[in-house]
Amino acid sequence: MTPSVPEGPGIVKNEYSFYIVDMPRVSEAHLEQRRQQILDAARACFIRKGFHETSMQDIFAEAGLSAGAVYRYFKSKTEIVESISSEAISMMGGALYEIVAEHPPPPPEEAMERLMAHMLENGESYLNSFTLAPQVWSLAMHDSGYRNNIANVLRPVHALWTTYAENLRDAGMLPPDSDPEAVSRTLLALVPGFMLQRVILGGISPETLRDGLYALRHSTAATDSSS
Amino acid sequence: MTPSVPEGPGIVKNEYSFYIVDMPRVSEAHLEQRRQQILDAARACFIRKGFHETSMQDIFAEAGLSAGAVYRYFKSKTEIVESISSEAISMMGGALYEIVAEHPPPPPEEAMERLMAHMLENGESYLNSFTLAPQVWSLAMHDSGYRNNIANVLRPVHALWTTYAENLRDAGMLPPDSDPEAVSRTLLALVPGFMLQRVILGGISPETLRDGLYALRHSTAATDSSS
Amino acid sequence: MTPSVPEGPGIVKNEYSFYIVDMPRVSEAHLEQRRQQILDAARACFIRKGFHETSMQDIFAEAGLSAGAVYRYFKSKTEIVESISSEAISMMGGALYEIVAEHPPPPPEEAMERLMAHMLENGESYLNSFTLAPQVWSLAMHDSGYRNNIANVLRPVHALWTTYAENLRDAGMLPPDSDPEAVSRTLLALVPGFMLQRVILGGISPETLRDGLYALRHSTAATDSSS
Amino acid sequence: MTPSVPEGPGIVKNEYSFYIVDMPRVSEAHLEQRRQQILDAARACFIRKGFHETSMQDIFAEAGLSAGAVYRYFKSKTEIVESISSEAISMMGGALYEIVAEHPPPPPEEAMERLMAHMLENGESYLNSFTLAPQVWSLAMHDSGYRNNIANVLRPVHALWTTYAENLRDAGMLPPDSDPEAVSRTLLALVPGFMLQRVILGGISPETLRDGLYALRHSTAATDSSS
DNA sequence: TATGAATGAGGTTTCATTCAT
DNA sequence: CATGAATGAAACCTCATTCAT
Numbered sequence: 035m036t037p038s039v040p041e042g043p044g045i046v047k048n049e050y051s052f053y054i055v056d057m058p059r060v061s062e063a064h065l066e067q068r069r070q071q072i073l074d075a076a077r078a079c080f081i082r083k084g085f086h087e088t089s090m091q092d093i094f095a096e097a098g099l100s101a102g103a104v105y106r107y108f109k110s111k112t113e114i115v116e117s118i119s120s121e122a123i124s125m126m127g128g129a130l131y132e133i134v135a136e137h138p139p140p141p142p143e144e145a146m147e148r149l150m151a152h153m154l155e156n157g158e159s160y161l162n163s164f165t166l167a168p169q170v171w172s173l174a175m176h177d178s179g180y181r182n183n184i185a186n187v188l189r190p191v192h193a194l195w196t197t198y199a200e201n202l203r204d205a206g207m208l209p210p211d212s213d214p215e216a217v218s219r220t221l222l223a224l225v226p227g228f229m230l231q232r233v234i235l236g237g238i239s240p241e242t243l244r245d246g247l248y249a250l251r252h253s254t255a256a257t258d259s260s261s
Numbered sequence: 262m263t264p265s266v267p268e269g270p271g272i273v274k275n276e277y278s279f280y281i282v283d284m285p286r287v288s289e290a291h292l293e294q295r296r297q298q299i300l301d302a303a304r305a306c307f308i309r310k311g312f313h314e315t316s317m318q319d320i321f322a323e324a325g326l327s328a329g330a331v332y333r334y335f336k337s338k339t340e341i342v343e344s345i346s347s348e349a350i351s352m353m354g355g356a357l358y359e360i361v362a363e364h365p366p367p368p369p370e371e372a373m374e375r376l377m378a379h380m381l382e383n384g385e386s387y388l389n390s391f392t393l394a395p396q397v398w399s400l401a402m403h404d405s406g407y408r409n410n411i412a413n414v415l416r417p418v419h420a421l422w423t424t425y426a427e428n429l430r431d432a433g434m435l436p437p438d439s440d441p442e443a444v445s446r447t448l449l450a451l452v453p454g455f456m457l458q459r460v461i462l463g464g465i466s467p468e469t470l471r472d473g474l475y476a477l478r479h480s481t482a483a484t485d486s487s488s
Numbered sequence: 489m490t491p492s493v494p495e496g497p498g499i500v501k502n503e504y505s506f507y508i509v510d511m512p513r514v515s516e517a518h519l520e521q522r523r524q525q526i527l528d529a530a531r532a533c534f535i536r537k538g539f540h541e542t543s544m545q546d547i548f549a550e551a552g553l554s555a556g557a558v559y560r561y562f563k564s565k566t567e568i569v570e571s572i573s574s575e576a577i578s579m580m581g582g583a584l585y586e587i588v589a590e591h592p593p594p595p596p597e598e599a600m601e602r603l604m605a606h607m608l609e610n611g612e613s614y615l616n617s618f619t620l621a622p623q624v625w626s627l628a629m630h631d632s633g634y635r636n637n638i639a640n641v642l643r644p645v646h647a648l649w650t651t652y653a654e655n656l657r658d659a660g661m662l663p664p665d666s667d668p669e670a671v672s673r674t675l676l677a678l679v680p681g682f683m684l685q686r687v688i689l690g691g692i693s694p695e696t697l698r699d700g701l702y703a704l705r706h707s708t709a710a711t712d713s714s715s
Numbered sequence: 716m717t718p719s720v721p722e723g724p725g726i727v728k729n730e731y732s733f734y735i736v737d738m739p740r741v742s743e744a745h746l747e748q749r750r751q752q753i754l755d756a757a758r759a760c761f762i763r764k765g766f767h768e769t770s771m772q773d774i775f776a777e778a779g780l781s782a783g784a785v786y787r788y789f790k791s792k793t794e795i796v797e798s799i800s801s802e803a804i805s806m807m808g809g810a811l812y813e814i815v816a817e818h819p820p821p822p823p824e825e826a827m828e829r830l831m832a833h834m835l836e837n838g839e840s841y842l843n844s845f846t847l848a849p850q851v852w853s854l855a856m857h858d859s860g861y862r863n864n865i866a867n868v869l870r871p872v873h874a875l876w877t878t879y880a881e882n883l884r885d886a887g888m889l890p891p892d893s894d895p896e897a898v899s900r901t902l903l904a905l906v907p908g909f910m911l912q913r914v915i916l917g918g919i920s921p922e923t924l925r926d927g928l929y930a931l932r933h934s935t936a937a938t939d940s941s942s
Numbered sequence: 943t944a945t946g947a948a949t950g951a952g953g954t955t956t957c958a959t960t961c962a963t
Numbered sequence: 964c965a966t967g968a969a970t971g972a973a974a975c976c977t978c979a980t981t982c983a984t
Binding site: 337 | 956
Binding site: 537538540541595619622623625626627628629630635638639643646653656661662663666667669670672673674675676677678679680681682684685688689691692695696697698699700701702703704705707 | 822853870894896901903931
């Protein structure tokens, strides 16, 4: 008396009715898409108004979802902020890696120009990380969790710059007794300042940094003051 | 039944107490001192907890004043935040001016080292501007008032660096065709990155920047890529 | 493209899956078993956390069922609470009936001891009615439905005690002019106090009540104060 | 030029103006009265609707105060509930103490009758503790804080009953080998049952308990079953 | 029949600000 | 000028319930 029903993925037999469709009610992809929908909405709000000025209601409205729906995917506003933060601070590695890996290493002004250009492309048009980053830095000031978070993201970046500085020195492009760590720190230090000038003062572009670094690198040896 | 108290200028009667002396009209100096008392309290709170996590109640308590008293001197929390912000972003000019004014100009690595050392002294030990600055940057992202504020403070600083770069070039320490604007921007860009590394990553000091800049300035001319 | 599946009574087509077998119409027994599964889960939660602190989500999780499944069997949380409540307050009759039915009636201290012992067995180890009961009393304070519910359960119990008191009097174990109603009420009143002392104060057992009643029953006639 | 202003309590001199009135802006009594106003409102709500069904908004409305005002006096709803709870469970000691202290001790039925009458007077008309008590018991089931709270209130009451039982025995009104602890527990156990019957079943009064206890105390020695 | 994602009203609590005293 | 009690809008979050699949 059991009818021949096609059995396949998602069609299972159970003890009450004979066959029920056990397909996930919504696909895994749908869930992930919802998460993204929420994160996109949140990011848009955060870029527009900032973390603190954005209320959960703002996010609900922007996402077109109810409170409950959002809280199904993120258990607190903090969790959303952290997601966006992580995302914002982690978008830098790729380009740097490629630049660092080149042989011979590109000169610093070129490396920096290319990195800034990459950040502008992936930041201003898509992630607006230039607006988000300072907010994350700000959070990091009083929340050791965020601070560690950023530190963890920054350390590999720092390491890449150090490798780059070593390559530079090994290729004879830096004095043999120069400290790759100091060079790494100095180049790393340029990034936040570039971002802030871009947003607050304007009038700065990747080329500015390139030309500035180029000029500094070609100052005459006459005026030294190393340790 | 009203006691015979001399009534005269400054002596007023009110309904609660019988007489209060409304006379000496608290000195101008006293007013300013009260303002400072409030600002000191606010700054302490902001450094300890951040702008957003600090409630007005926190400030009242820290200042040992009532709500009404504080609101007599500042008409909103925003006004207090702005005061502290201005203060925090304006503490940089002095040392830079002295450095820039020297003839011949000190080499970049020395100029930067001395500036950072000055900021550490006046920042970390007294103002903790390293903690406040990122919060101000963060505010600036979404409040054009703050942004202009900072821009206005930054422009003279930028101008000083440009003057310095010109001096450098005129003294033959930079290529004659180099762009002082680009050099100025580049040196200015180092400051926020130094502050952030100091707080978040640690392991950076004025000497680090000095050594890094020194090494970069002594890279061989072999690897150029100017425009 | 529709697979050729026999269509017949109980085999229906729906829009999601193609065919589901709607046949055996899950047995009545199965339905009842599902109800029990849910009630068991709910009771466990209620004992663990209380009615109000238990969310429907808690019950879903404990039962291993979905929201929809639970709501198919109970149309609201209130209905579940009521089910558990009824169950909790109705578990007392059986033992009492047996005790009351005995001839000659056991003396009060023995009747009470046996009843308490019975409640402990069926309460503490299985139903934990000692924890549930006060919650039900609490609900009864502001919900006349619950109040009537309890009253309806309590009235037969009360009647049994009254019968018992009459038997006692008829057997010459109480003064001939004593009021069975008053005795019934008094004995009935001992139960909640026993439960609460057991949970809150500890140090009470069926024997305590037996000894206490025994002592009271053997006080000397010298000190009377009847109406 | 300093005017002769009456100095007295609350009139102080300070450095700005010469005299300011330092009277507490509102009197200590006013503060306490506000607390009572809130507690009265809360109690009314709790009696009317129960702890859980009463929202803070209900309390604000009943008290005629704003949210902020209430939260100035109580830092959470829990704190309010606890205040009312403590109050409700602690109103029982006085009358019992007086009864217990009498020499010779009144017979149990009289002691109990008088205590119940006292509770009715101070409970039903003023505190409605008959409605509140079961709610507190209910809370105690899952909150050890409440449980300890109640236990702490109950222990002295229990001790008083034990003293009473000892007095009873010493006065020859209980068998010399009877256990005062068991008698104490038994009499204590009657109270909750009386309260619940009063609210749920009705038809019980202090006299009921008196007559019931009287009858039990005059049962014939023929039917014993002590240990 | 079962699922669980989605809803949205409503909960408690905070906090910048005012104003009667 | 100073006080601090009071305000009340708005914040974050929960949870009983529904309904498309």
